Amino acid sequence: MALLDFSNVWVEYGDKVVLEQVDLSIEAGSFVSIVGASGAGKSTFLRLALGQERPTRGSIWLDGEPLTPEPGPDRGVVFQRYSVFPHLSARDNVVFGLDCAGSPLLGRLTGARRRAAVAEAEEMLEAVGLGDAINVFPAQLSGGMQQRLAIAQALIKKPRILLLDEPFGALDPGSRLDMHELITRLWREHGLTIMMVTHDIKEAFKLGTRVLAFDKRRRDPQAPHRYGSTAVYDFPLDKKDAVIPDALTQMTAR
Ligand SMILES: Nc1ncnc2c1ncn2[C@@H]1O[C@H](COP(=O)(O)OP(=O)(O)OP(=O)(O)O)[C@@H](O)[C@H]1O
Numbered sequence: 555m556a557l558l559d560f561s562n563v564w565v566e567y568g569d570k571v572v573l574e575q576v577d578l579s580i581e582a583g584s585f586v587s588i589v590g591a592s593g594a595g596k597s598t599f600l601r602l603a604l605g606q607e608r609p610t611r612g613s614i615w616l617d618g619e620p621l622t623p624e625p626g627p628d629r630g631v632v633f634q635r636y637s638v639f640p641h642l643s644a645r646d647n648v649v650f651g652l653d654c655a656g657s658p659l660l661g662r663l664t665g666a667r668r669r670a671a672v673a674e675a676e677e678m679l680e681a682v683g684l685g686d687a688i689n690v691f692p693a694q695l696s697g698g699m700q701q702r703l704a705i706a707q708a709l710i711k712k713p714r715i716l717l718l719d720e721p722f723g724a725l726d727p728g729s730r731l732d733m734h735e736l737i738t739r740l741w742r743e744h745g746l747t748i749m750m751v752t753h754d755i756k757e758a759f760k761l762g763t764r765v766l767a768f769d770k771r772r773r774d775p776q777a778p779h780r781y782g783s784t785a786v787y788d789f790p791l792d793k794k795d796a797v798i799p800d801a802l803t804q805m806t807a808r
Pocket residue numbers: 567570572590591592593594595596597598599
């Protein structure tokens with residue numbers, strides 16, 4: 555059984571179709587890269603997987619059960635930027651993740667449980683390379699460090715699925731390479747399933763075990779909103795030296 559199943563999924567806003575006929579199975583442990591032109595519905599697809607948005611038609615299954623409408627602790631998310639709290643230190647940003655996951659009814663963690671949470675947060679910050687920045691506030695961190703913090707905040711909840719929406723898009727090339735190493739290591743060590751949107755097709759092929767490309771299968775020049783996107787290419791990558799198809803390079807350059 556697949557971890558996540560999308561069965562004939564559609565997303566429509568009024569008469570505007572954003573996604574149509576999305577039929578995909580995501581296997582546990584895979585690293586799925588998602589590419590496509592701007593507006594192709596990639597973020598919408600991630601929001602569906604997160605449970606933040608409901609399909610207007612079709613169904614989504616997690617472990618063979620209907621996906622719950624709210625984002626659950628089994629799914630973590632990292633956006634391109636600004637997903638950390640500026641008024642909290644690095645440590646408290648990560649502890650906050652546990653505050654939410656640990657006792658949603660009782661509010662903040664206290665006493666021994668809080669001390670355990672702080673120790674766990676510090677360990678996670680160490681793991682993402684922020685061991686020296688535990689007391690630092692986000693404004694004092696570089697873009698790459700802020701993304702490390704956002705990843706730590708998402709991973710502390712021990713999600714099985716990590717959703718990344720252009721997580722390295724705002725970083726310089728050197729920091730990007732460092733983040734590639736980090737995310738590959740965390741994916742392996744934590745046995746994660748990752749779904750990552752990127753505009754960088756080389757990054758998609760380098761990191762992914764599978765690359766999905768979203769685009770419209772049909773177009774109506776008189777009414778561009780009439781048809782939605784779907785996964786028009788689906789490449790399983792057995793080898794890391796896979797050749798990027800020309801059609802894909804052209805499509806994502808649009
Ligand atoms: N609440 C909404 N109401 C109407 N249209 C929406 C809404 N949310 C998203 N859309 C539309 O859905 C389409 C897909 O948006 P989405 O953000 O998923 O694209 P994307 O592939 O992530 O693009 P980008 O690469 O620019 O981030 C866009 O045309 C957008 O305008």
